[in-house]
Amino acid sequence: MGAGMSELAKRVLVAVILIPIVLIVLYYRGLPLVKTLLIITFLGSWEYAQMLNKAGIKIHYVWLVFNSLFYLAFVYIKGKDLSLLWLVLFLAIGEAILTWEKELSVPRLFAVLFGFVYTALFPALIARLGLYYAEHNFLLALILLIWIVDSVAYFAGIKIGKHRNITAISPQKSLEGFIAGVLAPWLILIILYICKVEILPFSYLALLAVASGIFGQIGDLAESMLKRFCKVKNSSNLLPGHGGILDRCDSCLFAGSFLYCALEILTKVR
Template sequence: MDPRPTPAGGEELATRVLSALAGLFVLFLVLWAGLLLILPALFLVFLLGTLELKEMLARRGIALNLPFLLGGGGLLFLFSLPPLYWHFPQVPWREVALGLFLMGSLSYELLKGADLTRFAFTLFAFLYLPWSLGYVLLLRETPDSALGLWTLSLPLVASFATDIGAYFVGRTFGQRKLAPEISPGKTVEGSLGGIAVSFLALALYTGLVREVFPFGLLELWLFSLLLSLAAQLGDLVESMLKRYCGVKDSGRFLPGHGGLLDRIDSLLFTFPLTYFLVVLFT
């Protein structure tokens, strides 16, 4: 078989690249603007992702408790705002939001039919989307508003580099399947390629902003390895979810890229991990 891409394949790749560049431009504009723009943008991402998840799960006859999920997610975003931690550091704000969500949604099921499947998947959606996305607000102000943009860029660089490395190395050298029952297209070689490209990208990136990230080589290797593995885990989790629901893409968000969840799946795992690692390392 001729390995060269067909014209249609070339057009599809061009569409993917152009839509990705447009998405990246909007993304970095929002992140640069700070919390006032990030907060509504996060809620929009959360809303669109929730609707995609709702449609996917509906194919399996599973419903989500949307009022509690959207209300609890909005509350969690507000409770993830850094000024709360600056003025009241003794209060575990995010855990308070999680506790209120759990008590409220469980009480609802006790009074309205005791649908434990709905409760379980609503809790999963809460942890999968707003809980993970809320770390964006904390990262944007870590260690302060001036340097927070650089900190927040770490999971973006690691995730995108992992995705690019895994794609091209996997297509060129891929032989052994990584998780054939979940995502037959992913290979061990692609996974290793993603880890290597992520390390190279972070080494170059942190070298350019050395005053912000004074990592040693060993620390940087551990940092990039964990972030790359988290990005691949997030990708596999979403693949498992799509296979469970019997869909190819989570939706139609960007031309050539599928749904919104298809684009942010790795970030949902790298955002929280980055926050924990940055706090630990610095």
Template sequence: MKQRIITGVIAGSAFLGMLVAGGYYYAALILIMAIIGYYEYIRMFGLQNFRITSIIGLLLLLWLAVPWEMDAFAFGIHLNLDAVLWMAMFILLTITVTTKNRFVIDQAAAVFLGAVYIGFGFHYMISTRLLETGGLFYTFLLFICIWCTDAGAYFVGSKFGKTPLWPTISPKKSIEGAVGGIIISVIAALCFAWFNPELLSYGKAVGIGIIIGIIGQLGDLIQSAYKRVKGIKDTGTILPGHGGVLDRVDSWLIVFPFIHWIGILVQ
């Protein structure tokens, strides 16, 4: 527990410092986390020995993670997302042919899915911070609601949890804890609305709190599901007492894209 607390304080302070600094500092940290997370994913699926395909997946991930559409990253590059996704898929499938199925379709699918899953998730962590209006505010809003959901689900579940939420995936989670997490997320979002009602109305705060409370816990269950299939507890060891990067960002990877795609942050 002591090691977990020390790691949490040091890593959390460094992360929050970069988040406040914003710009290329925060973007660089997020991209480094994306690369580490991708390596954990590749190793978890036993794909680290397929170097060419792993590199292709990494390049796809980085292309997806960098918000080329934002002014800070434009560099004269015009993103054609459909072409990038199709070309990566085509190359991976071609390699299954050229290797005579030493690299098979299942592995190609795993590389492609990992790059998209991790790449898009980290992309929206960067682009949220780079919003022209309220970038820091909204980024803190999403992170705080995610963390409050986790804390609320844990403490309410520990105290009142009796009904299993999804025992075959995560036996310790309860329906009572899940509801508690959603409620705490809504309370946190309402605090943000009280702090700056010009950027966030109370009605929108309730909606965001509920969505993050539900989707954040689903993101946690998604990672629990594939870790259970692989028979592992943690995706890595880079954060002593906390596991790997993917262990810490399971909810982030789902919440940030989802919130953007439903358009709820649009003023």
């Protein structure tokens, strides 16, 4: 019981320290946001390499540096995305050719490329969301909605979750919890509409609801898939009581990158 309480105390203490920092960074955006996401990229790349190493796919730690540099390039060099993606592919294939191992090189190549997308490109798109859509603080709204979705899905799963095992990746997740998570942001939008609180145009609010309710939960499942493949419980133990950086950011990585891409399409179509 004491050990359980101490674990809970650690969890609460880390949350009490981190939540205000996260909210301040999201409020001010700019350089604090870019620096924070650079740290997430570096530590996330380290966690990813550690996990894959346990699965027998050894990713060279030089990719921690490459991912960090490419993260910065994607944040600040807008309009050269295809050239940067080609360069990443070239480096990954070059490494595979130079370190060729019949059974391992191709799986390692794909693991490196997915690791780049997951730990460097996604954070870069989130940084762009904060920098290039600064007139509306989409990122702050998204993170708050993801926290609400996570809480609603968790408690709905505990209280009314009857249909579990909907995916072999995360057998404890229930269909009812997932649906409650999808509906939660829409319920908030309806309340705002009824109260005549006009924060953003409806098209933007709808994208926020889809990003947090659907893509946030998919991000959680994607990381569960990765951990199940690597046979680990957490991505690391960097955050006592919370696991690792990727454990805390999995929903945001997918939801934030989706929201940025959706907003880019929406503004171009208009």
